[in-house]
Amino acid sequence: MSLQKDTDHNEGKFLHKFVDLKDKDVLEIGCGEGRLTWQYASETRFTVAIDLDRDSLRVARVDCPSDLKDKVHLARADSIHLPFAKEKFDIAILAWSL
């Protein structure tokens, strides 16, 4: 399959235009295979990226760039019951998940 996504890189451009992620604790809901995550996580202090799809998370774990392994935590979780303490994150990204 020759599929290419977001060849203009607009998603990352607009995300950066809309929010300053530098040194922030970020929760991404619906990370999938990490397409968006890899575009911003290096700037954050810490990123938790969740998804319900096991296969996508498996791909994300394999694809996670080595320089992000200590900064990005990938987990299977549902947005209906977020398994985190209150007021833990500075930024939450609903990535194609609402």
Next chain:
Amino acid sequence: MAPEGMVHALSEVRRVLAPGGILIDLRPVADNWPVEVVSLREVRRTGRVLDLPEQTGGDIASNQAMDEVERRGWFIREQDALFSFIYSWDTPSEMEEFVKEDWADFIDLDDETKRATRATWAVADGDSRVRIRMNVWIARCKKQNPTMESEP
């Protein structure tokens, strides 16, 4: 997800956000996205996708949920925009296969669009690809401290 479920999910997001935290809502929105054959030299529109009820209904439900949490004073929208997000394939048949397998609940391609895309691609420049140009919505919302009566 039903609007009530979305509102609940947004209440969870609000709970885990620090005071003044930012919610980014990023999602595709139905708009009969254009289908195009594109090369370095030119872009030729060959039709539009057909939006199916699952996609349009999902957009309505998401918008209602965001409106509701703003009404409750949980978040205030500070900024929003639409931008293009391109899905691109080497050939029309790969696009058709992807739409059938991955997006069957959300969009469809009518016969005329398929025919026009195949015909245009067949005589286009050698570097030509086919693409669907989606509209993606992004909104920045700030967590608010609502009054007691608007708490869940």
